Amino acid sequence: MNAEDVKGFFASRESLDMEQYLVLDYYLECVGDIETALAHFCSEQSTAQWKRVGVDEDFRPMHAAKVIDYDVIEELEQLSYPVKHSETGKIHACRVTIAHPHCNFGPKIPNLLTAVCGEGTYFTPGVPVVKLMDIHFPDTYLADFEGPKFGIDGLRNILNAHGRPIFFGVVKPNIGLSPEEFSEIAYQSWLGGLDIAKDDEMLADVTWSSIEERAAHLGKARRKAEAETGEPKIYLANITDEVDSLMEKHDIAVRNGANALLINALPVGLSAVRMLSNYTQVPLIGHFPFIASFSRMEKYGIHSKVMTKLQRLAGLDVVIMPGFGDRMMTPEEEVIENVIECTKPMGRIKPCLPVPGGSDSALTLETVWRKVGSVDFGFVPGRGVFGHPMGPRAGAKSIRQAWEAIEQGISIETWAETHPELQAMIDQSALKKQD
Amino acid sequence: MNAEDVKGFFASRESLDMEQYLVLDYYLECVGDIETALAHFCSEQSTAQWKRVGVDEDFRPMHAAKVIDYDVIEELEQLSYPVKHSETGKIHACRVTIAHPHCNFGPKIPNLLTAVCGEGTYFTPGVPVVKLMDIHFPDTYLADFEGPKFGIDGLRNILNAHGRPIFFGVVKPNIGLSPEEFSEIAYQSWLGGLDIAKDDEMLADVTWSSIEERAAHLGKARRKAEAETGEPKIYLANITDEVDSLMEKHDIAVRNGANALLINALPVGLSAVRMLSNYTQVPLIGHFPFIASFSRMEKYGIHSKVMTKLQRLAGLDVVIMPGFGDRMMTPEEEVIENVIECTKPMGRIKPCLPVPGGSDSALTLETVWRKVGSVDFGFVPGRGVFGHPMGPRAGAKSIRQAWEAIEQGISIETWAETHPELQAMIDQSALKKQD
Numbered sequence: 001m002n003a004e005d006v007k008g009f010f011a012s013r014e015s016l017d018m019e020q021y022l023v024l025d026y027y028l029e030c031v032g033d034i035e036t037a038l039a040h041f042c043s044e045q046s047t048a049q050w051k052r053v054g055v056d057e058d059f060r061p062m063h064a065a066k067v068i069d070y071d072v073i074e075e076l077e078q079l080s081y082p083v084k085h086s087e088t089g090k091i092h093a094c095r096v097t098i099a100h101p102h103c104n105f106g107p108k109i110p111n112l113l114t115a116v117c118g119e120g121t122y123f124t125p126g127v128p129v130v131k132l133m134d135i136h137f138p139d140t141y142l143a144d145f146e147g148p149k150f151g152i153d154g155l156r157n158i159l160n161a162h163g164r165p166i167f168f169g170v171v172k173p174n175i176g177l178s179p180e181e182f183s184e185i186a187y188q189s190w191l192g193g194l195d196i197a198k199d200d201e202m203l204a205d206v207t208w209s210s211i212e213e214r215a216a217h218l219g220k221a222r223r224k225a226e227a228e229t230g231e232p233k234i235y236l237a238n239i240t241d242e243v244d245s246l247m248e249k250h251d252i253a254v255r256n257g258a259n260a261l262l263i264n265a266l267p268v269g270l271s272a273v274r275m276l277s278n279y280t281q282v283p284l285i286g287h288f289p290f291i292a293s294f295s296r297m298e299k300y301g302i303h304s305k306v307m308t309k310l311q312r313l314a315g316l317d318v319v320i321m322p323g324f325g326d327r328m329m330t331p332e333e334e335v336i337e338n339v340i341e342c343t344k345p346m347g348r349i350k351p352c353l354p355v356p357g358g359s360d361s362a363l364t365l366e367t368v369w370r371k372v373g374s375v376d377f378g379f380v381p382g383r384g385v386f387g388h389p390m391g392p393r394a395g396a397k398s399i400r401q402a403w404e405a406i407e408q409g410i411s412i413e414t415w416a417e418t419h420p421e422l423q424a425m426i427d428q429s430a431l432k433k434q435d
Numbered sequence: 436m437n438a439e440d441v442k443g444f445f446a447s448r449e450s451l452d453m454e455q456y457l458v459l460d461y462y463l464e465c466v467g468d469i470e471t472a473l474a475h476f477c478s479e480q481s482t483a484q485w486k487r488v489g490v491d492e493d494f495r496p497m498h499a500a501k502v503i504d505y506d507v508i509e510e511l512e513q514l515s516y517p518v519k520h521s522e523t524g525k526i527h528a529c530r531v532t533i534a535h536p537h538c539n540f541g542p543k544i545p546n547l548l549t550a551v552c553g554e555g556t557y558f559t560p561g562v563p564v565v566k567l568m569d570i571h572f573p574d575t576y577l578a579d580f581e582g583p584k585f586g587i588d589g590l591r592n593i594l595n596a597h598g599r600p601i602f603f604g605v606v607k608p609n610i611g612l613s614p615e616e617f618s619e620i621a622y623q624s625w626l627g628g629l630d631i632a633k634d635d636e637m638l639a640d641v642t643w644s645s646i647e648e649r650a651a652h653l654g655k656a657r658r659k660a661e662a663e664t665g666e667p668k669i670y671l672a673n674i675t676d677e678v679d680s681l682m683e684k685h686d687i688a689v690r691n692g693a694n695a696l697l698i699n700a701l702p703v704g705l706s707a708v709r710m711l712s713n714y715t716q717v718p719l720i721g722h723f724p725f726i727a728s729f730s731r732m733e734k735y736g737i738h739s740k741v742m743t744k745l746q747r748l749a750g751l752d753v754v755i756m757p758g759f760g761d762r763m764m765t766p767e768e769e770v771i772e773n774v775i776e777c778t779k780p781m782g783r784i785k786p787c788l789p790v791p792g793g794s795d796s797a798l799t800l801e802t803v804w805r806k807v808g809s810v811d812f813g814f815v816p817g818r819g820v821f822g823h824p825m826g827p828r829a830g831a832k833s834i835r836q837a838w839e840a841i842e843q844g845i846s847i848e849t850w851a852e853t854h855p856e857l858q859a860m861i862d863q864s865a866l867k868k869q870d
Contacts, residue, residue: 046637049607049818052620053826059611081516081732086761103642104610108677110702111639118699118724119636122731123757123793128764132728172484175539176494185487201554202481204546207538240545243678244710264553267545269704275679289553293567293736294728296557297516301728301736322558326521329563358558383484391488 001039008050008058009039011066011099021099023068023136024116027299028096029079029129032089037126038067038096045120046104063104069097080299083128093299095133107144109271109314117302132302135309142347146274148317150283151350152343152376155317158259158283159195159232164375164407165365166353167195167399168236169392170382174200179209183217185392189385190225190233192396192421197222198236200382201264201287205241205249212252219257236285238262243272247279254281263316266290266307270314277315285355286316296329304334308341312352318378323356324371325364332371339372353378360384362402362412362425369406389424397421436474443485443493444474446501446534456534458503458571459551462734463531464514464564467524472561473502473531480555481539498539504532515734518563528734530568542579544706544749552737567737570744577782581709583752585718586785587778587811590752593694593718594630594667599810599842600800601788602630602834603671604827605817609635614644618652620827624820625660625668627831627856632657633671635817636699636722640676640684647687654692671720673697678707682714689716698751701725701742705749712750720790721751731764739769743776747787753813758791759806760799767806774807790815797837797847797860804841824863829856 030037042065043050050059073093079085080093105111117132124130148154156162169189171182186197197218205211218235226233237258239249246268253261265273265286277284294301304321311319321338322328328335335356342354354377356368361384368379381399388395401422405415416423465472477500478485485494508528515528540546552567559565583589591597604624606617621632632653640646653670660668672693674684681703688696700708700721712719729736739756746754756773757763763770770791777789789812791803796819803814816834823830836857840850851858 047608047610049609049822050611051608052612052616053822053824059608063610083731083764084761084766085764104637105639106641108639110675110677110699110704113702114636114675114699114724117728118702119722122727123763125762173482173486173494174484175482175498176485177487181487201549202539204540204543206541240549242543242545242709243704243706244713264545264549267548267553267704267706269545269678269702269707271678271702272704272707274677278679287554289549292557293552296518297732297735300732326519327560328558329518329520331519387484387488389488 001036001043006035006039008060009042009064009066011068013068013099016066016068016099018099019138019140020101020103021138022102022116022141024098024100024132025134026096026098027131027133028094028127029076029299030092030094031085031087031126031128034072034092034094037124038070041096041124041127042066042098044124045115045118046100063101065098065100067096068099071095079129081129081297085128087126102141107141109274109310129300131297131300132306134303135306137347139347142349145313145349146278146315147313147349148315148352149277149280150317152353155283155353159234161195164403165369166378167193167396168198168355168378168380169194169196169385169396170198170200170380172200172382172386174382175203177209179214179217182209182214183221185386186218186235187221187225188391188393189396190222191228192393193400194385194396196234196236196260199238199262201238201240201262201289204238211237211239211249212256215253215256215258222257222259234260236260236262240264240268243268243275246272246276250276250280258282260285262287264289265311265314265316270310273311273314273316283317284315285318285320286311287320288322292322304330305337305341308338312342312346312349316352318353318355320355320357320378320380323358323360324368325358328358336371339377343376355380362398362422363429365399365402366406366412388421389428390421394421394424398425436471436478441470441474443495444477444499444501446503448503448534451501451503451534453534454573454575455536455538456573457537457551457576459533459535459567460569461531461533462566462568463529463562464511464734465527465529466520466522466561466563469507469527469529472559473505476531476559476562477501477533479559480550480553481535498536500533500535502531503534506530514564516564516732520563522561537576542576544709544745564735566732566735567741569738570741572782574782577784580748580784581713581750582748582784583750583787584712584715585752587788590718590788594669596630599838600804601813602628602831603790603813603815604629604632604820604831605635605815606632607635607817607821609817610638612644614649614652617644617649618656620821621653621670622656622660623826623828624831625657626663627828628835629820629831631669631671631695634673634697636673636675636697636724639673646672646674646684647691650688650691650693657692657694669695671695671697675699675703678703678710681707681711685711685715693717695720697722699724700746700749700751705745708746708749708751718752719750720753720755721746722755723757727757739765740772740776743773747777747781747784751787753788753790755790755792755813755815758793758795759803760793763793771806774812778811788813795819797833797857798864800834800837801841801847819860823856824859825856829859832856833860
């Protein structure tokens with residue numbers, strides 16, 4: 001690309017009608033001339049040949065992605081990761097902001113993904129290392145998306161649970177239990193104080209526990225628990241399946257007694273999530289398998305917050321994500337960015353509930369609450385409830401007791417003196433540390 | 436996990452009914468005791484709590500993923516990539532082979548992905564760095580998949596093209612042309628000798644070029660080209676879209692004149708590809724956006740050949756993939772592994788046609804053919820045909836001339852002496868090198 005050609009891929013924000021563009025933030029490692037590499041980067045994700053041979057035309061003003069800002073962070077001795085590539089020259093780490101005209105693809109998730117993290121993004125000459133850091137949508141683009149049907153308020157209203165976190169629990173053992181055995185455990189956990197007993201992301205419609213039978217047992221147990229506690233409860237059924245059977249699985253699960261549905265967002269695809277969200281009669285909760293495969297590297301792939309944003313855009317009412325602490329291998333700042341993505345202003349799109357999860361129990365609740373900085377989150381223990389030494393009812397109780405301690409500003413150790421279920425978790429943890 | 440617990444996640448291949456298991460190959464970097472880390476790795480992807488509190492039971496024999504083989508490659512000074520994690524101890528790079536019981540999820544792509552590259556895979560204590568290298572399916576599992584409807588033979592029969600590569604071309608400019616302008620260029624390229632003129636992966640159903648209008652124009656141009664050349668031709672329409680409109684887009688495109696369909700596999704999701712494959716009346720061609728985001732790191736993510744295998748399993752008749760040379764940033768061995776995945780024995784699943792692509796032209800054809808080692812591949816230039824200095828008809832001719840030279844064992848330089856279209860590509864390349 002010559003110097004004149006390069007210019008066609010740069011513009012000032014002021015010169016563009018920004019309602020017609022998505023704004024994309026990338027981290028790039030550029031080899032050779034920086035502006036040439038950036039022009040190629042825009043060209044490859046939009047129009048790599050902007051005129052016909054022998055015709056005087058230029059599709060760049062209308063269709064080219066354009067650099068609207070960039071910073072050179074530093075010169076690097078070598079690429080941050082060894083990648084075979086074709087260019088030679090100095091290597092620079094850069095942050096670049098690109099305006100991509102959304103008329104190139106329209107308000108469609110698969111076509112959006114193709115543009116912003118497709119062949120162009122990862123196969124630009126001179127840009128072997130790239131991470132998509134963020135996407136910003138203008139309101140005109142967002143207007144074509146429906147977003148969450150229930151959102152945080154809708155979920156709180158169903159549960160009549162306000163001013164506090166929502167208490168989830170992953171029924172364990174996660175695989176192997178018959179529907180009847182499974183429902184008994186969930187029932188106990190509801191009596192103990194869980195709002196939502198959920199299927200594990202690994203447990204869907206399987207030969208040894210069909211979604212129909214499981215939802216029927218769990219629906220019955222749920223209604224019994226609601227009658228006994230006087231509180232609304234949710235059975236969250238995992239209907240992750242081939243996309244052509246998602247609506248059918250929705251109908252079977254809801255008809256039989258599930259009153260919220262879990263979907264593994266990336267495994268079914270974000271577009272299938274959107275389809276289901278438009279159809280669903282109950283809140284839709286997303287789980288995070290697959291995402292870490294492209295989000296964990298600091299300087300390569302796609303930032304996890306892009307996926308949180310897209311899951312909300314696709315219509316999930318709740319987004320379960322890797323939470324705090326070393327166990328979940330995610331920098332604290334990244335978890336917080338993901339939590340914030342769920343509730344920050346986004347055109348007409350409703351906020352969704354963030355659920356930062358991973359090996360939680362009564363002993364981690366205060367930390368999660370402090371780090372989130374609000375009560376608008378879901379808390380999702382698994383073994384912390386269902387592996388409790390006194391059983392799942394006590395496990396759920398221990399979570400609610402931990403919340404009582406927080407509400408009253410009392411340490412959980414003090415509160416545990418008069419609350420044996422909480423004390424048992426403290427003792428179990430002390431024993432494990434001695435191991 | 437204590438030493439007894441660890442044992443429950445190890446087994447010999449001989450002790451298992453291997454028809455009931457998928458075999459998974461991973462590269463792992465383990466922190467601390469190796470066998471404990473491997474047991475956790477199996478536990479997290481299957482059953483992390485294998486018995487209820489107070490019940491004498493063990494779900495591991497039936498449901499646990501089990502290590503059936505592992506090698507320690509070397510001890511490492513540090514992890515290959517900096518990842519925050521919870522364990523301490525020596526670090527070892529390992530190759531591990533795991534048998535995962537497929538009854539845990541069944542013959543469903545989203546549930547398969549959840550098991551083999553989900554939360555368990557990327558969030559196991561002591562395994563912060565992991566790459567899924569390969570998956571092996573037993574025939575009983577494959578029997579529930581349909582695979583490609585046409586396959587290589589079906590595509591060759593439609594085109595009446597045997598004993599040679601299939602010649603594709605990506606119509607360029609890829610975005611901006613009206614359907615009529617687009618069809619004229621495609622028409623020229625068919626006359627010049629392309630088998631298949633295709634939409635770019637970025638061009639789908641957009642406001643300025645609807646799939647309906649484009650397919651109608653291209654269908655007309657295709658039939659004209661077929662009449663003039665006496666050869667069957669294909670217009671390959673990109674129907675990548677939200678999954679709930681894929682069937683409708685299929686119908687519109689086919690009814691109007693498209694006779695093969697392009698789908699961006701990962702952006703729509705592999706399960707949506709499977710749905711479409713079951714429905715399609717015409718060959719289905721997959722393109723590769725998104726895959727590099729998780730496959731490029733040598734020791735992290737998912738190997739690209741896993742995705743090629745899954746695309747074939749999902750029913751793609753043709754898989755377009757990053758090809759040879761530094762330009763496409765993929766090690767040659769990896770390209771070859773992907774090519775081989777398309778045609779190697781796979782139960783009753785038909786072979787699909789590999790299309791290793793990227794900045795191809797008449798000048799790269801011989802190299803690609805030699806590296807593939809067979810004529811069973813597709814060749815897919817873009818600018819190499821549509822940016823040809825004498826226009827797209829000449830561009831397509833230059834490709835066929837290059838193949839004639841190969842068939843006759845003559846160098847393209849010699850053949851070009853009497854074939855001006857080929858000579859023009861050689862001259863253009865020489866000029867670019869002088870730039």
